[in-house]
Amino acid sequence: MSQARRSSKSTQRQERRGARVRPDQHVNLLAAVIEEQTNRRKPSRTSKHEGPVKALNDGQRRYDAAMRSSDIVFGNGPAGTGKTWLAVQRAAEALNAGVIDKIYVSRPNVEVERSFGFLTGDLKEKFKPYLVPLEEAFHDAFGQAKYEYLVEAEIIVPVPLAFMRGRTLKKAWVIFDEMQNATDTEFKMALTRIGEGAKFIINGDLRQIDRGIASGMARAMQLLGRLPEVSIVEFGREDIVRHGLIQKIVELYEDQHISSYSASDDKEAREGLERFLDATAPRN
Structure with missing residues (x-):
């Protein structure tokens, strides 16, 4: 085969390859490649719930009806009752x-041992x-x-309660979680963020207030409960759906009246530890 003929065929092959990847014909080629590579690294996971979500008991039915009819809904009750899950x-x-256009999720930044300042990363990573x-x-x-796409696109937006100040939340569903640990001042600030087309769901358990917190949730429920736009739903032990053992644990703690915390608890614990260490220390 002559050199000229080989050169001509080579040129034709290059032109055909170029035609297959011309940007004007395949503007989404790069995006398709990235998507394919992403899918290979992490398989997609679909929703577990294909059919309509239904309330499972009387507490959830009252809570569900309140979310459909009220602008602000308080859900107060023990863990395992499905307050947060159903709101989501x-x-x-x-x-x-x-x-709605956005879902905001907020909760008080109450820590047991480590604060935001000691956690690595930016605010989103810390929260x-x-x-x-x-x-x-x-x-x-x-x-x-x-879900991960919605978070990256800032359609689902996590916001620490302390950073709610100055915002007006419109056409959004706002889920405030663990709000028994919010102060009276934080409640006033958070509640006044509501804008047109927004719905506020405020969840917590007044029997599980963390140490050192003067909770503003009870007062907020008392004050706002007078308004027709506000609903308050109380959950009981009988509404626990997560696991049967949770109901037994809640009953044991509440029946023994040891869910409330007093400053003397730490003192008694320290004194007990000191007595144990003293009794077990080696003697000369």
Whole structure:
């Protein structure tokens, strides 16, 4: 084969390859490649709940009705009653239906040992551990891949309660979690963030206030309970749906009246530890 003929065929092959990847014909080629590579690294996970989400007991039915009819809903009750989970599912439905544009999630930045300042990363990374209890509910509602996309697109927005000041939240579903640990001042600030088309869901358990917190939740419920736009739903032990053992644990703690904390608890614990260490210390 002559050199000229080989050169001509080589040129034709290059032109055909170029035609297959011309930007004007395949503007999304790079995006498709990135998506394919991402899917290979992390398989997509779909929602666990294909059908409509239904309330499971009387407490959840009252809570569900309140979320559909009121602008502000308080859910007060023990762990395992599905307060946060059901609120996330209804928020997801509102977002998918185009009723709202964003879902905000907030909670007081109350720490047992380590504060925001000691955690690494920017504010979003520091606040992420506080959202772990809600992530499973979001995965159930959207699937893991879509949930992560919505967070990156800032459609699902985590906001520490302390950083709510100055915002007006419009056309949004706002889930305030663990609010028994919010102060009276924080409640006033948070409640006045409500804007047009927004719905506030405020969850907590007044029997599980962390140490050193003067909770403003009870006063907020008392004051706002007079308003027709506000609903208050009380959950009891009988509404626990997460695991049967949780109900037994709650009953044991509450029946023994040891869920309330007093300053003397730490003193008694320290004195008991000192007595134990003294009794077990080696003698010369």
